Amino acid sequence: MDNRTGARRIVDNRRDARRMGETWRVLIPAESLPDLPVRPALPEVAAVLAGAGAAVLVAPPGTGKTTLVPLALATPGSKVIVAEPRRVAARAAARRMAALLGERPGQRVGFAVRGERQVSRETVVEVVTTGLLVRRLQADPELAGVGTVILDECHERHLDSDLALAFLVEARAALRPDLRLLATSATADSDRLAVVLGEPGQPAPVLTAYARTYPVEVIWAPPAGPISPPLGLRVDPRLLDHVAATARRALTEGDGDVLVFLPGAREIETVAGRLRGLADIDVVPLHGRQSGSAQDAALRAGPRRRVVLATAVAESSLTVPGVRSVVDAGLSRVPRMDHARGLGALATVPVSRSSAEQRAGRAGREAPGRVYRCWSPALHDRLPAQPEPEIAVADLTGFVLDLALWGHPDGEGLALPDPPPAGALRVATATLHDLGALGPGDRVTARGRALAGAGLHPRLARALLDGAAVLGATRAAELVAVLDDDRTTTGDVVTAWRTARNNDDPTWRIEVRRLTRAVNRATTGAAPDDPPAAPTTGSDEGPRTSGRHAGSGGRQTEAGGRHVEASGRQAGADGRLADDLAAGLVVGLAYPERVARAREAGGRAYLMAGGTEAELPVGSPLTGTPWIAVASADRTAGARTARVRSAAPIDEATAREVAASLLAETTEIGWIDGDVVARRVRRLGAITLASTRLTDPDPALVREALAAGLRDEGLDLLTWSRGAAELRSRLTFAHAALGEPWPDMSDSALLAGIADWLDLGSARRRSDLARLDVAGGLRRLIPWSVAGRLDEVAPERLPVPSGSNVRVDYSDPAAPVLAVKVQEAFGWREAPRLAGGRVPVLLHLLSPAGRPVAVTSDLGSFWARGYPQVRAELRGRYPRHPWPEDPATAEPTRRTNPRSR
Secondary structure: OOHHHHHHHHHHHHHHHHHOOOOOOOOOOHHHOOOOOOHHHHHHHHHHHHHHOEEEEEOOOOOOHHHHHHHHHOEOOEEEEEEEOOHHHHHHHHHHHHHHOOOOOOOOEEEEEOOEEEOOOOOOEEEEEHHHHHHHHHHOOOOOOEEEEEEOOHHHOOHHHHHHHHHHHHHHHHOOOOOEEEEEEOOOOOHHHHHHHOEOOEOOOEEEOOOOOOOEEEEEOOOOOOOOOOEOOEOOHHHHHHHHHHHHHHHHHOOOEEEEEOOOHHHHHHHHHHOOOOOOEEEEEEOOOOOHHHHHHHOOOOOOEEEEEEOHHHOOOOOOOOEEEEEEOOEEEEEEEEOOOOEEEEEEEEOOHHHHHHHHHHHHOOOOEEEEEOOOHHHHHOOOOOOOOHHHOOOOHHHHHHHHHHOOOOOOOOOOOOOOOHHHHHHHHHHHHHOOOEOHHHOEOHHHHHHHHOOOOHHHHHHHHHHHHHHOHHHHHHHHHHHOOHHHOOEEHHHHHHHHHHHOOHHHHHHHHHHHHHHHHHHHOOOOOOOOOOOOOOOOOOOOOOOOOOOOOOEEOOOOOEEOOOOOOOEOOOOOEOHHHHHHHHHHHHOHHHEEEEOOOOOOEEEEOOOOEEEOOOOOOOOOOOEEEEEEEEOOOOOOOEEEEEEEEOOHHHHHHHOHHHEEEEEEEEEEOOEEEEEEEEEEOOEEEEEEEOOOOOHHHHHHHHHHHHHHHOHHHOOOOHHHHHHHHHHHHHHHHHOOOOOOOOHHHHHHOHHHHOOOOOOOOHHHHOOOOHHHHHHHOOOHHHHOOHHHHOOOEEEOOOOOEEEEEOOOOOOOEEEEEHHHHOOOOOOOEEOOOOEEOEEEEEOOOOOEEEEEOOHHHHHHHHHHHHHHHHOOOOOOOOOOOOOOOOOOOOOOOOOOO
């Protein structure tokens, strides 16, 4: 759509709005709103929505789209919901709008995020996270009482943002044609959004508000020395040292506050430590795991200059006042999923160019500024243009559960900006079936609804609900809150749990209370006293991703869930399960395929039930623990084993209970470790718990195992006698010269049809293979129609003029060789031919000592041209052998001339 078409559409929409007699009674007059770039566009936004019902607003950070547009669209009796991808942005937007009205949050402007809600009956603008909006749509697809929904920062492409968009489009088409949808984006890549929001063949209108920004000087500040690329969550400490030094430089070279972008909370803590001791400077962290009061403090200007250390939460939807300089570490934290091994985690990757531009723009909000990029211009040119959409790389388990709850388990028919990858979709669906969340036809079960209601990734929800049956609601909630916190995914889970309890982290404690209430709701069916939250699928500093095939072992309860028994475990003095085993129980319930047994006593190497080999880091306090439950692990490209990042001890009994769906007892007869093995095996996934040798295995299965061994290790396991090897060579020649029906004697053909020719009936083990009749087996492959012609087509020996029968060498099927002494070939005018005259024999003519003197298949040419030279050279050396001048007519002989007396 060009600008003129868009302008005509806006004019038409305004006319339609006037024709309908609609009067926009806003909460605050437009002239009283801050003079931000989006303010002149507010009448157009309202008119477009009144006419088209859906639109896209492209507005860079700093234009006021997050705070001014909702106030302009809210009318009495028609609530506006604003969905933000992050909790910190939702709270900040609500506080800013409430301040514009001279109120506190919870009056006409309120907010609701996980664990906190401030709304009232008079609230007409409510800011929520996109995950919470998804939960509300699941409960009330019509969104009764809501007139407009604004999806903010859609360009970030989180999973729950994509879900909310798709659900709203379907709800509007099927239930609420009067519902107005506005998608906002900070980038100009809006075509996809317009297509999703629009009607078939007619994209939704796209409006643009241009920011009045100040110039930002780009300063390239790469580290002087080599820096290791990020690995998983690990960031080279030398880069963090450099970022801290660059922040000091920015303080010296400019005025105002400095905003530093770092990938995660741990890096923020590290750089904050490097900056301690700055005179008259406040160092302020800002990330999604902080308490609300700490986040609010970071978003207020202070009495002194500040260095604000922030994650990606400050990229687009938040305004940090007073910033004149930005220091960008150039890294971002995103979800990555190894579906083949069931390993999912956050990974640190280079930032995209579009994100780098947004970060730089933070320095030009209020005055000219600077951005210090801690990388080179050459590296910048190689950065991806846009960040990958989360749906392409993340664990989709929670996403698929939401799709199933909505009625579209595979996403078909929904207006998703991108379809889910087929492989990731299959893995997620299988995991939900293992959890008992999906039943026949991929329909959601009662247990699936209970898991969704916990407001967690389905794996963690399973650990919470089933763990509470053994540990109690509070202890299970405490452990799950630790597992769901990306700050505590390194090291020993038990230590992280105890640290959180001892420090009484307020954010963690709020989450514990929320999860405890979730357990109570699931067990009692009581109404929630707190708004349900979305499964963690991508908001707030990236998702907590997980692997695949979560087991759901234990016995079935009346409520449709499963839990494990508490008997047989070591309890503390108070009768409760000890902390170590409690942590292992909860981790194992969340990730049953990651329970792991040590490869050897006292070592760091483990085998997970899912089949992945893993290794504890050097110095881990868990080294030597016989069994562990792995909470977090990653595997670098090309690495044979995964690296354990977080785990808890567990005993075998608990491991068998939490991963009961992986427990199996089978009879194994197969080729294992180089021989036939027949045994009864009890396994927990890939972990062998017990093995008993079978004394009378099924002979047919033994033969299959031997055939598999031959296919695995090759035909050298057989004894190839001279006769067998020569027979194979003759048949190889016949097949090469004449084709079918002569059998193919290649390794691949013989191995593929091993049962057709080799009699394995008497063999029981590897050593027996050496005694089998290979030659007899090969003869069984010769069809009866040609079996009698083998000596004609590929004779074992050929007669020569001297009367000898000389063996033919078929090593090269294209040129069979007959090695014969020159004197025995006298009188032979042409070399013999095989395969019905199709293939001439290659003659190796030998000296009396048996050494080759000529190689030819054209004997006449040799007698005429080559023989005279051979005669001249050898007659004196071998005087007792005949060397006639005309060998073509001479008498052949095997004998020497009589010795003269």
